[in-house]
Structure formats: structure tokens, C-alpha cells
Amino acid sequence: MSIELAPGLCPPAQRSADCSLDRLTEALEGVLRGEEPAEGPAVAALLRDYAASEETWRPYVHFREDTYSRNLVWRCGDFELLLLCWSEGQASPIHDHAGQQCWMAVLEGELEELHFAEPKGGALLQPGRVKAFPQGGVAYIHDDIAVHLIRPRPGTRAISLHLYSRPIDACRTFCGETGVPAEVHVGYHTVRGTDCGGADPALIREAWQGA
Numbered sequence: 001m002s003i004e005l006a007p008g009l010c011p012p013a014q015r016s017a018d019c020s021l022d023r024l025t026e027a028l029e030g031v032l033r034g035e036e037p038a039e040g041p042a043v044a045a046l047l048r049d050y051a052a053s054e055e056t057w058r059p060y061v062h063f064r065e066d067t068y069s070r071n072l073v074w075r076c077g078d079f080e081l082l083l084l085c086w087s088e089g090q091a092s093p094i095h096d097h098a099g100q101q102c103w104m105a106v107l108e109g110e111l112e113e114l115h116f117a118e119p120k121g122g123a124l125l126q127p128g129r130v131k132a133f134p135q136g137g138v139a140y141i142h143d144d145i146a147v148h149l150i151r152p153r154p155g156t157r158a159i160s161l162h163l164y165s166r167p168i169d170a171c172r173t174f175c176g177e178t179g180v181p182a183e184v185h186v187g188y189h190t191v192r193g194t195d196c197g198g199a200d201p202a203l204i205r206e207a208w209q210g211a
């Protein structure tokens, strides 16, 4: 059976050299390609430079009232790049990153990151440091550092660019009161700026294989 998806949910035949966001994905491919270890400072520098001077992310902006939104910009075997839009009062669950690396660049507004020590043997979550990232700031996390929660500064909304290397299709979330983990499969609200309409993320990922 062939996969039927709206055109916007499949990768474009080629990226536009005129679009700085597409050029960023190409540059990231060069840094994160294959089996080479990720070059953390180089990745952070690419994201910081983009966040400081570019606006080509705006067509991907998609705020929702029910949840923060996950909007796919680009996906390949080595990484996934998403734009996340945070309305006032929204927050991520406390979550891990499935053993992968995650960078977050703030494009608009200000985001707070709350670290927690992962509970062992049924213990409660141990709150760690809280750090604010203003527009242009770049955060980095890995499971060896902490699990975390992301939210916009109270009373404001924010937009951020998230790079996962490699792509994360499922992770664990943790109950803030009990520390009990749960496996969660993550999906998308838009792909390349097109509303997914609730399409199965597994089908979207299959369509992107080989991008």
C-alpha cells in the first residue's frame, strides 16, 4: 500500500539556497554527518548565528491553545530540527532525551529551563538549577546532565529552535509529584509549515527517510 500524505508533509525535492533556514540544515548536516562524534561548539555556533540574525523561521510559527507546538523543519538520519511555539502558561513535561543530544536556540521571547536529577529506584525528582535563556541564547542537554522542563517566562510566549541528534521519536516523561516515568511517543503539529492534520508521525518519518 502506498503512503498518501499531503505534499507539505513530504520532504521537498531540494532546499532553497535563498532560505537561511534551509542553509542552516545543510550546514548542520555537514557537522553532524555519519558516525563522527557531534561537534558541540560548532553546532551551538551555527544555531547562535542563525538566531541572532535570521527571520526565515517565521513561516513555521504555529501557536496552539491546547499545547506548545512541535513543527518539523528538517529531518535526516543524523538529526531533526523543530520549531517549538510556547503560548503563555504552557510547559513541556519533565523529560529525558533518549540518550541523544539536544540544543535549543531561543528565537523570540525568553525560555526557562529547570533541571532535575533523574530519580533512581522510585525516589522523587531532585530539582536542580533553573536558568533563563533570552532571545539568542543557546541551551544544551544530554541525559548525563539532567532531565528537564522547558517553559516560557511567566506571562509571556516564546519561540525556539530545537536540534536533536539523533532524532528522538520517543522519550520518557516524569511525573513532577511522584517521579514515576512514562514512555511517550512524540509527533508533529506541522511539517515544513503545513498542518499535519493529525497524521501518524510514523508515516511522516517514513516519507522523510532518505531526505
Ligand SMILES: [Fe+2]
Binding pocket: 095, 096, 097, 102, 148, 150
Ligand atoms: Fe528537552
